[in-house]
Amino acid sequence: MNTLTQYGFTDPIDALFTLHFPPPPGARPARVIRTDRGRVLLADQDGLFHLDSDHLDSDCALVTGDWVAVAGGNPATGGHTVVGLLPRFSLLRRKRAHDPLSEAQLLGANIDLVGVVVPLDRPLSTNRLERTLVAARDSGALPVVILTKADLSTRFDDVVTETIDRARGVEVVTTSAEASDGLDELRGRIGPGQTMALLGPSGAGKSSLINALTGSSRQGTCQVRVGDGKGRHTTTARELVPLGDGAVVMDTPGVRGFALWDAEDGLTDIFTDVEELFPGCRFSDCAHDREPGCAVRSAIETGALAERRWQSYRKMERELAGLHRRQEAANRRHSTRSVRSARDSAKDYRNRFGEDE
Ligand SMILES: Nc1nc2c(ncn2[C@@H]2O[C@H](COP(=O)(O)OP(=O)(O)OP(=O)(O)O)[C@@H](O)[C@H]2O)c(=O)[nH]1
Ligand SMILES: [Mg+2]
Ligand SMILES: [Zn+2]
Structure with a gap:
């Protein structure tokens, strides 16, 4: 199995690639494996390579999980160029924290399943669970709730029951990376060519779960703080990890909150x-x-x-409506600005070339 296939390349992706980049091929398919402060790691069929940031088209922000077309370059000298982006079949986004109206933060693309990770070593945050489920559903992926640290929980049954109740028909898998419980069940859900992103708070055991699934210690993990049980934000970049048969998991940094971005469809799906x-x-x-x-x-x-x-439901609905109002206001400001600048440049033209009003 070549590197690209290990990272989830399948016949349908190949067909999509040929459709967008018909032969004779000047470009080859690759996948974005990791994005870390402007540094992009890609995989093509021969292996992994970094993209030099100056070979990034500025209006094409790449996201972990993207399928792209790459031209040129070699392992020794680099110089690979991304020449195209395949349409994303799913896109996971959230609103950036402390920013009333920036762009959405893109968390991952071409994800089939979102594992909403809920640790059993602390009280259930229903608010976080529901928000993450809404965003997951809205992305176009299928959400699955993954309970972690089953070996630790003293209130195990309560939290499991409450989670199943709140998850409303979304499947719930109970796992323990420590005791190797529920791993086969989870693994069985990620088919060859499928990608599952893990989302959850810091210290929830996302990286530990990936290590348990791959039977390695490739993902760094760190103990939660004694006292409040919070994680230390050990994972700092979103990264794809191959499971061996073309199934892929995405490790992500723990997020404190999950503010929604244009997630009306997700809201409708989770709150039917x-x-x-x-x-x-x-x-x-x-x-x-x-x-x-x-x-x-x-x-x-x-x-x-x-x-x-x-x-x-009400709270999320209000939050999304508020976001829309701000987006519309910003759009209006933006369009007034562009009308004004078009007017200014027309005036400028007339001034210079002496045309009348
Ligand atoms: N007892 C027990 N501890 C676990 C289990 N899974 C993870 N832990 C511990 O929980 C702590 C945090 O685990 P990580 O895997 O680093 O958590 P994370 O979700 O990746 O955290 P961030 O990378 O900060 O987002 C580590 O000390 C792990 O050893 C488990 O199944 N049982
Ligand atoms: Mg981690
Ligand atoms: Zn009514």
Whole structure:
């Protein structure tokens, strides 16, 4: 198996490549394995190589998992150039923290499965779980919840039950890297040619799980802090790790929070039980607040919908609406600016060439 196949290259990707870069081939397929502060590691069929940053097309921001077309270069001298990017079939994004309106942060591309990692050595954060599930679903990938450190948990059953309840039909796999539990079950879910990204807080055991799956210690791991059980942000870059038969896992740095980015579809998918209630409200513009005949309120009263679940849906919905308002305002400012600059340059032209208004 060549290096590229180990990193998930399949016949459908090959066909897509030929479609976009028809013969005679001037370029060869490669995959982005790791991106780390502007340094990009790629794999082609002969092995791994770094891309010199000056060979990066500036308006093409590469993301771990991308399939690209590369031309030129050799292992000794480098000089590889990315000449094209294949369309991404999935894209995992989040809103950058502390930044009301920057671009989304791209976390990974061409991911089939997102393993939402929930450590059993601390209380369950339902907020984080639900947000990560929404973002995972929105990316176009299939989410799977992975419980880690099953050997440590004293409240094991409670957290497992609560997680299954909150995950709402998304599959839950329980693992322990330490005791080698649940590894075959997890491994069995990642088929050849598939990529699974692991997302979760620092210290959750993502890298340990990958080491357990590959039977190595290639991913650095570090103990969580005594006291608050927080991780130390050991993993610093998003990186693909091959599992041997063309199945791939992506290790990621632990994230503190998970702010959503344009994830309406993901929200609808993860909260179908909530949105299905809306057509049952008496008024089509029901705000589900105090209106008579509100299907949401009555589902909460009968216990069919948990108040907590409704509140978390509401919160994410409001957050996405707020983001949209800011995006639209920024777009308006942007378009006024470009109209103005077009006007200025027209004026400039007239001034120089003496045309009348
Ligand atoms: N008991 C036990 N400890 C584990 C298990 N998995 C991981 N740990 C420990 O948890 C700590 C953190 O594990 P990491 O794999 O570094 O966590 P991570 O999610 O990669 O963390 P970041 O890279 O910081 O995001 C390490 O001390 C591991 O030994 C497990 O299944 N059982
Ligand atoms: Mg790690
Ligand atoms: Zn209503």
